[in-house]
Amino acid sequence: MKTLMLTKNEVNKLLNMQDAIQSVEQAYRIYAQEMLEQPPIMSIDVPENNGELDIKFCYSKVDEIISIKSASGYWDNLKSYNLPTLVATIILLDGKTGYPLCIMDGSLITGFRMGAAGGVSAKILARNNSKKVGVIGAGNQARMQIKAIKEVMDIEFVKVWAPSLEDMQKYKMDIEQELELDVKVCETAEEAVGETDIVVTATPGKSPIVKSDWIKDGMHIIAVGADMEGKQELEPEIFNRSKVFVDSIEQCLERGETRNAVKLGNITPNDIHAELGEVILKLKRGRTLDREITIFDTTGMGIQDNTLATLLYRKAKECGVGMEIDLLSIAK
Amino acid sequence: MKTLMLTKNEVNKLLNMQDAIQSVEQAYRIYAQEMLEQPPIMSIDVPENNGELDIKFCYSKVDEIISIKSASGYWDNLKSYNLPTLVATIILLDGKTGYPLCIMDGSLITGFRMGAAGGVSAKILARNNSKKVGVIGAGNQARMQIKAIKEVMDIEFVKVWAPSLEDMQKYKMDIEQELELDVKVCETAEEAVGETDIVVTATPGKSPIVKSDWIKDGMHIIAVGADMEGKQELEPEIFNRSKVFVDSIEQCLERGETRNAVKLGNITPNDIHAELGEVILKLKRGRTLDREITIFDTTGMGIQDNTLATLLYRKAKECGVGMEIDLLSIAK
Numbered sequence: 001m002k003t004l005m006l007t008k009n010e011v012n013k014l015l016n017m018q019d020a021i022q023s024v025e026q027a028y029r030i031y032a033q034e035m036l037e038q039p040p041i042m043s044i045d046v047p048e049n050n051g052e053l054d055i056k057f058c059y060s061k062v063d064e065i066i067s068i069k070s071a072s073g074y075w076d077n078l079k080s081y082n083l084p085t086l087v088a089t090i091i092l093l094d095g096k097t098g099y100p101l102c103i104m105d106g107s108l109i110t111g112f113r114m115g116a117a118g119g120v121s122a123k124i125l126a127r128n129n130s131k132k133v134g135v136i137g138a139g140n141q142a143r144m145q146i147k148a149i150k151e152v153m154d155i156e157f158v159k160v161w162a163p164s165l166e167d168m169q170k171y172k173m174d175i176e177q178e179l180e181l182d183v184k185v186c187e188t189a190e191e192a193v194g195e196t197d198i199v200v201t202a203t204p205g206k207s208p209i210v211k212s213d214w215i216k217d218g219m220h221i222i223a224v225g226a227d228m229e230g231k232q233e234l235e236p237e238i239f240n241r242s243k244v245f246v247d248s249i250e251q252c253l254e255r256g257e258t259r260n261a262v263k264l265g266n267i268t269p270n271d272i273h274a275e276l277g278e279v280i281l282k283l284k285r286g287r288t289l290d291r292e293i294t295i296f297d298t299t300g301m302g303i304q305d306n307t308l309a310t311l312l313y314r315k316a317k318e319c320g321v322g323m324e325i326d327l328l329s330i331a332k
Numbered sequence: 333m334k335t336l337m338l339t340k341n342e343v344n345k346l347l348n349m350q351d352a353i354q355s356v357e358q359a360y361r362i363y364a365q366e367m368l369e370q371p372p373i374m375s376i377d378v379p380e381n382n383g384e385l386d387i388k389f390c391y392s393k394v395d396e397i398i399s400i401k402s403a404s405g406y407w408d409n410l411k412s413y414n415l416p417t418l419v420a421t422i423i424l425l426d427g428k429t430g431y432p433l434c435i436m437d438g439s440l441i442t443g444f445r446m447g448a449a450g451g452v453s454a455k456i457l458a459r460n461n462s463k464k465v466g467v468i469g470a471g472n473q474a475r476m477q478i479k480a481i482k483e484v485m486d487i488e489f490v491k492v493w494a495p496s497l498e499d500m501q502k503y504k505m506d507i508e509q510e511l512e513l514d515v516k517v518c519e520t521a522e523e524a525v526g527e528t529d530i531v532v533t534a535t536p537g538k539s540p541i542v543k544s545d546w547i548k549d550g551m552h553i554i555a556v557g558a559d560m561e562g563k564q565e566l567e568p569e570i571f572n573r574s575k576v577f578v579d580s581i582e583q584c585l586e587r588g589e590t591r592n593a594v595k596l597g598n599i600t601p602n603d604i605h606a607e608l609g610e611v612i613l614k615l616k617r618g619r620t621l622d623r624e625i626t627i628f629d630t631t632g633m634g635i636q637d638n639t640l641a642t643l644l645y646r647k648a649k650e651c652g653v654g655m656e657i658d659l660l661s662i663a664k
Binding site for chain 1: 333337339340341344369371374375376377378380381383385387389391393396398400402404405406409413415416419421423425427428429430431432435437439655657658659660661
């Protein structure tokens with residue numbers, strides 16, 4: 001019994017947004033069908049090194065695969081050690097025997113499955129004729145979201161706003177080059193949101209950036225940035241006017257953008273319309289009118305890592321990518 | 333930045349009980365000094381495959397190393413797949429950057445550090461002239477405990493009792509061969525406990541095996557088997573007569589042998605005399621009289637995996653053992 005090792009380089013070659021979208025849809029279905037065990041996220045803070053570490057642990061009964069992802073954010077890595085901020089490692093275990101099937105770098109997977117989540121929501125919840133996208137933020141997720149949305153619809157142009165002009169210009173260059181989309185750099189967040197069909201918020205913001213006044217009927221909002229207590233990007237009044245969808249009610253009430261709107265009394269948990277998996281399974285309806293405003297709030301779940309890492313593992317086996325190690329044999 | 337891979341075979345070559353004892357003492361010191369972050373154990377059950385999986389997650393501020401151990405028990409592995417029941421994998425991350433320093437098979441480490449815990453307790457709590465050991469159970473831990481106790485004192489003989497004669501005979505053969513100790517196979521548990529100085533209980537029992545009547549003044553009891561709700565090996569009356577020591581008060585009240593005695597009202601949490609680390613650090617006293625009965629209840633902690641795996645990682649680097657993998661580099 002051997003364990004497959006996949007380096008970041010190998011994961012990079014195997015990974016594409018199409019697969020990520022398919023995996024995330026599958027993850028949402030599994031979650032809605034309760035065909036999983038997914039304990040709450042486990043976290044450790046390392047304040048003395050400006051770092052934090054999460055473990056997402058999940059057993060998919062559909063694939064009979066257990067995934068363990070450790071993901072760290074060390075905010076001084078770049079300046080102190082010239083190392084990336086975000087590092088993740090994923091172990092996949094055989095749910096039938098507990099044996100480690102695969103150990104892979106997980107640093108790229110998180111970004112892809114977060115992007116894919118927004119893409120899946122756009123495909124399901126945005127108006128059919130959506131084509132203009134406004135993005136608040138110019139970091140990795142602001143890129144990944146566009147990459148994913150482009151897989152599910154034709155984008156006419158992207159408008160971007162971020163606090164730094166330099167970041168926006170770099171963003172414009174990257175997106176125009178890699179995805180061949182027009183990007184308009186905006187002077188204000190309001191300008192970036194105005195006259196768009198889909199609004200993506202992907203900043204680490206801690207107070208509302210997007211005002212309710214700016215949001216017009218028919219828009220779809222993808223709230224990616226707020227994924228822990230204290231983070232916020234939307235004026236909570238937007239929730240009063242919107243049909244609210246989430247990846248996980250439990251988790252979004254605890255650490256998502258939805259938490260803020262509920263805490264401030266703008267909505268109650270009962271006002272959350274559905275988890276996206278319920279819409280995919282047609283247990284609940286999605287958008288029913290063109291004029292509805294839809295919000296998709298996502299905080300990310302272990303099952304998304306599980307399905308995407310499982311797909312990559314199978315693809316690697318098929319293509320003969322990676323190195324097999326006899327981690328468990330022992331000479332007596 | 334490379335990640336060191338250590339297979340079970342390599343871990344087996346590097347691992348010895350002396351190092352395990354030293355690591356466990358260090359772990360107990362770190363725990364007593366609160367120089368760690370150690371979230372509660374995270375568990376998943378896989379009843380359809382008669383399996384279970386635990387994750388122990390720990391950050392040692394002393395070594396600045398984060399450890400993640402996934403350990404599974406799949407009770408049909410041997411008969412269904414001819415695979416071992418217990419499989420574990422450990423990842424060590426650099427606490428300064430979050431980078432994976434080492435991924436090693438962890439299947440042997442658990443057994444060694446559990447054994448070592450008993451050994452440390454015997455060294456600190458047993459009467460100075462202790463030399464006769466009674467063992468209830470004839471499995472891996474019944475072996476490991478003796479291996480560890482032998483490191484800290486001269487053993488005159490070992491008495492063993494287990495439900496299966498065959499298991500006891502195999503045990504006798506193994507211990508006599510490997511450790512050069514006399515083993516007496518007993519007809520009853522009472523006989524195994526009688527006229528000994530140290531009693532080890534290392535069974536998966538769910539009701540009391542060892543009666544209070546059998547326990548004489550001056551004995552030291554090492555309660556290893558009970559490590560989750562529902563497990564029990566000692567008649568709770570023994571606790572009324574004993575000075576109780578634990579590895580972690582919090583954890584032993586939740587899942588140890590102590591839990592049963594507290595739940596049944598034999599003792600209260602305040603009757604727990606000390607955590608072993610407090611005795612090692614001389615914050616509390618251990619045994620003060622020869623006639624005292626001492627109990628050491630251990631359920632195992634992530635910090636023990638952390639210190640032992642860190643020691644093995646450093647030893648492997650020094651000796652040039654293991655394979656280095658460029659898990660995180662990426663060709664742009």
